[in-house]
Amino acid sequence: MGICGQEISRTTVRNGLLHLDGEEWRRHRKIVSSAFHIYILETFVQNFAKHSDILTTKLKVLADGITAHDIAPFFIRCALDIIYETSSSINTNAQKGNDDSILNNITTVVDTIALRFQKPWLFIDWIFNATELGKK
Numbered sequence: 001m002g003i004c005g006q007e008i009s010r011t012t013v014r015n016g017l018l019h020l021d022g023e024e025w026r027r028h029r030k031i032v033s034s035a036f037h038i039y040i041l042e043t044f045v046q047n048f049a050k051h052s053d054i055l056t057t058k059l060k061v062l063a064d065g066i067t068a069h070d071i072a073p074f075f076i077r078c079a080l081d082i083i084y085e086t087s088s089s090i091n092t093n094a095q096k097g098n099d100d101s102i103l104n105n106i107t108t109v110v111d112t113i114a115l116r117f118q119k120p121w122l123f124i125d126w127i128f129n130a131t132e133l134g135k136k
Contacts, residue, residue: 052078054078055074059074077097078095080102081093112133115133116128
């Protein structure tokens, strides 16, 4: 998974938002609130609209009224484009399918975090690192 994935996993599982107690949350509330203030979010609407239009165009091509399709990958790619461009001004072009490396890395990190939640003994780093998943 690499160093980045391990850091994301460690932060999310142990020190991240999932484990904040009331006092710690109160200390960080102003920072979090300002990041999600309505005026800040309004600046992202153009980005949301641009990537949603790409998603709509891709889904219209599939829509024949007869065939069922798995649309989850389309929404994942759209969300990836929106999140990356909004947070870091990097356009991944995930919806255009040019490069799946970022999508694959994110999927690996999310799957690893999910497995660590399912198997609490993997919270212990030396045990996790000794597994095939930890080596990956």
